[in-house]
Amino acid sequence: MSTLPKVAWIGLGIMGSPMSENLIKAGYSVTGFTLEQDKLDRLAAAGGTAAKSIAEAVGDADVIVTMVPASPQVEAIAYGPDGILENARSGALLIDMSSITPQTSVDLAKAAEDKGIRVLDAPVSGGEAGAIEAVLSIMVGGEQADFDAAKPLLDALGKTIVLCGPHGSGQTVKAANQLIVAVNIQACAEAVVFLEKSGVDLTAALDVLNGGLAGSTVLTRKKDNFLNRDFKPGFRIDLHHKDMGIVTDAARNVGAALPVGAVVAQLVASLRAQGDGGLDHSALLRSVERLSGAQL
Ligand code: NAD
Numbered sequence: 001m002s003t004l005p006k007v008a009w010i011g012l013g014i015m016g017s018p019m020s021e022n023l024i025k026a027g028y029s030v031t032g033f034t035l036e037q038d039k040l041d042r043l044a045a046a047g048g049t050a051a052k053s054i055a056e057a058v059g060d061a062d063v064i065v066t067m068v069p070a071s072p073q074v075e076a077i078a079y080g081p082d083g084i085l086e087n088a089r090s091g092a093l094l095i096d097m098s099s100i101t102p103q104t105s106v107d108l109a110k111a112a113e114d115k116g117i118r119v120l121d122a123p124v125s126g127g128e129a130g131a132i133e134a135v136l137s138i139m140v141g142g143e144q145a146d147f148d149a150a151k152p153l154l155d156a157l158g159k160t161i162v163l164c165g166p167h168g169s170g171q172t173v174k175a176a177n178q179l180i181v182a183v184n185i186q187a188c189a190e191a192v193v194f195l196e197k198s199g200v201d202l203t204a205a206l207d208v209l210n211g212g213l214a215g216s217t218v219l220t221r222k223k224d225n226f227l228n229r230d231f232k233p234g235f236r237i238d239l240h241h242k243d244m245g246i247v248t249d250a251a252r253n254v255g256a257a258l259p260v261g262a263v264v265a266q267l268v269a270s271l272r273a274q275g276d277g278g279l280d281h282s283a284l285l286r287s288v289e290r291l292s293g294a295q296l
Contacts, residue, residue, distance in 0.1 A: 004028050006060060008051075008065070026156035031061065033053060054077055054087060061089075063150070074096060085111060090117065091117075093117075093119075094112055099242075106167045106168040121170040122170055135158065137159070137160040140161065141171060141172075188226065206219065225285075237271050238278065244269075271286065
């Protein structure tokens with residue numbers, strides 16, 4: 001009989017599926033719920049249990065992990081008669097790993113406290129590959145004791161796991177992460193178009209660039225997307241649009257200027273308006289190509 005905490009996992013998408021599977025590999029018993037039947041089948045095939053509702057999934061869980069797209073979905077699964085707070089047992093630990101507004105995390109922690117449920121915000125960085133390889137960076141907001149309790153489980157999902165401060169802090173750090181990633185992708189995309197139009201061998205150029213100060217995890221992870229024009233997500237432009245909204249809004253609230261971030265937020269919004277919202281965020285390359293005269 002396993003002595004590990006019993007886990008409920010809500011949201012088995014691009015990230016949630018491989019992450020929950022890593023918990024199963026680490027010996028956890030995982031009961032999951034998500035909206036797509038094929039994802040539930042995948043969980044069952046990996047050794048987990050597919051639930052028919054949130055209530056069924058969380059009823060006897062010690063730890064509940066959530067990984068859904070944005071604040072409205074977190075609110076939908078947390079609140080109301082069918083939600084997590086009504087159906088989880090008092091004393092359970094809720095780890096929300098979705099990337100949402102810091103205020104939603106603060107409000108959720110307060111509402112959960114009234115039900116005796118502890119909460120951590122624990123958004124991640126590292127993409128689908130980082131999720132599969134269990135090497136995510138996990139930025140956590142909440143109480144030290146809850147972080148300590150969650151740490152062994154988070155160790156099965158990631159490599160760099162840091163308590164950043166009180167509730168909402170993990171989300172604030174994640175917002176900064178998304179700012180850096182978007183600006184970095186945009187710079188790489190501009191470099192790719194410049195290099196190609198200059199007639200330089202792109203593979204050679206990106207290899208040597210990645211060995212110097214211009215190198216980055218973005219370039220390492222997205223190089224093949226650029227080279228092959230492969231924009232299968234990955235991380236969807238729709239989600240990065242959401243995150244650029246979070247960071248520009250949060251920065252305005254604290255009086256921080258993000259001039260370059262604001263421009264890149266507009267480029268992400270424009271890409272989405274042109275129908276590319278379902279593509280990987282490396283598709284920012286398409287917008288630079290269009291601005292440089294390509295008919296895409
Ligand atoms: P996704 O769209 O692939 O998956 C989201 C899942 O949430 C879906 O399976 C859906 O069924 C489920 N869901 C939505 N509403 C639900 C509800 N009411 N009840 C139950 N399940 C529900 O998204 P993703 O790419 O896995 O991203 C999840 C979160 O992780 C987002 O906040 C995203 O910003 C963040 N993130 C994603 C990546 C990435 O590379 N994809 C990287 C880091 C962080």
